Amino acid sequence: MSETLSLAPQQELWQLSARELAVLLREEMVRWWRQEARLHRIIAHLDNGGARNLGYTSVTGLVADIARCSGPEVKKLVKRALVTNPSHSIDGTEIPAAAPLAGDAAREGEISPEHVDKIVRVLEKIPATTPVEDREFAERSLVELARKAGTSQISKLGKEILGHLDPDGPEPRDTPDPTRALHFHQRKDGSAKFDGYLDPISAAKTLALLDPLAQSQPNDPSDDPLRRGRAERYGDAFMEMVALAASHPESPNRSGGRADLIVTIPLADLKAELGKACLDMVTDITASEARILACDCKIIPMMLDGKGQPLEVGRAKRLVTDAIRYILAVRDKGCAFPNCSRSPRHCEAHHVVAWAHGGLTEVGNLVLLCAHHHRLLHRSDWTLRMVNELPEFTPPEFIDPWRRSRSNRHTAQPRAA
Known part of the structure; x- marks a missing residue:
């Protein structure tokens, strides 16, 4: 049975013996591990739509703002939270955690955050074709060892497990043919999914433009990689590249200047941020999104009859x-x-x-x-x-x-x- 020690209010740390300080340190560490596990649960709940309800595109950005912190530690904290707690699909169905046993042990104060990181690192390398029971056995073995061993021993056992489950290692990647292709599928809501590949020269030219736009700005704690994931940063960089191209005098859009989008919405809905707007006569967007576009755009007054048919169109005027x-x-x-x-x-x-x-x-x-x-x-x-x-x-x-x-x-x- 482990020895417990409580520091009396009148006692100072300097009054304790080395043995008493060591026992107290152990108790505080366990308390700290349990508290971080509670943070994990809060972050996981915020990831299930809560961060977006507060206006943030990712829970990492929200955590970074609340903690007034940036760097790999915030990213590690969020990752631990998401892999040790269940999430929910769009219809509310619960999706099991990737490392549920590690999450349980962390909440009990039995393993440290560093133990969780080591366990997850091994689990991520297990092939997707591995049977569920083998994956569960691997996690259970790692967690049981973590309850009584250091993180270096977790890594050693992880190598043995991976050598047994995946003796051949990952399959080599196939190099695509040196051609260029772009596939896209536009969904009913107007969004589009892109896929494709570029030859080495085209890829180098494209990344030379995208990379600087996707990187965080120097001395700018509000724009670090934690607030936006890599895919989101490059998506934003791609749109910045499109905006720069569209503003070029020789851009092949209709106006010869900035690209024009047609947004139609009743003025009352625009003011109230309620209802929907129509983008380019096809896609529905929210009134709130229409207000973002209305901040810096061209205004074209259009008079409609009772059936919504255009009667008169005025001249475009940039706000x-x-x-x-x-x-x-x-x-x-x-x-x-x-x-x-x-x-x-x-x-x-x-x-x-x-x-x-x-x-x-x-x-x-x-x-x-x-x-x-x-x-x-x-x-x-x-x-x-x-x-x-x-x-x-x-x-x-x-x-x-x-x-x-x-x-x-x-x-x-x-x-x-």
Whole structure:
């Protein structure tokens, strides 16, 4: 039976013997492991739609903002949470955890977070064709050893298990033919799924454009790889590349300038952020998404009859003119969101008081925001106001209970255009 020790209120650490301190350290470590396991459960619940309800595209970004931390430790914490706890499908069906036994042991305080990492690393290397009972036996063996051994012994047993379950190792990859192909399937909701491959030269040219756009900005804690996964970062980078190409004077779109999208929505729905809008006459989007597009777009007035047929179409007018955009670039020097360092050419103009609510399209009511922070501001409880003609942001209560305002401290530093 293990010895327990409680530190009396009047006792100080220096009054304890080395043996008593060691026992106390063990108790505190177990308590710490159990507390992290509780964090895992909270994070897993937030991953089941909670983070998106708060305006975040991933639970990792939410955890990083709440913890005011960035780096591999946050990513490891979220990964532990998701592999040791069940998740739920769209219809609410529970999906079992990838490492349920490791999760149970962690909640009991029997194994440390580092033990969980080692166990998961082995489980991830087990071939998908392995029978379920063999996989369960492997996890059970690793967890039982972890209850009484160090992490290095977990790695040794993992190698033995993998040598037994997968003696030939992973199959070599087939190299695709040096050709270019792009396949896409557009779904009913208007989204599209892409697949394809590029020859080495084309791949090098494409990645030379995508890689810089997908990397986090220097000295920018708000834009690190933890807030967006690799696939999401490259998806955003691809859209930035499309936006840059569309804004080129020789771009082959209808207007010869920025690409035009046709969004139709009743003005009342746009103001209330209720109902749906129609994108390019085909795809339904939410009124909230339409407001994001309405921040920086061309407005084409169109008069419809009672049956929705167009009677008269006015001339296109861009809300944010080039002159206004130049002034914003000089004032904000890029994305105005706290700690973001995206340059002006990667930003969109955002109305502080929404245009649909009567907000004027003038410098005092506009700020530059990168696409990521523009979406976050529209979809979350972050708020924005102008103070002394400069943008000031207030975080949600779950990030800062005192809701202390913040501004971008990097705006005084020169940025590339």
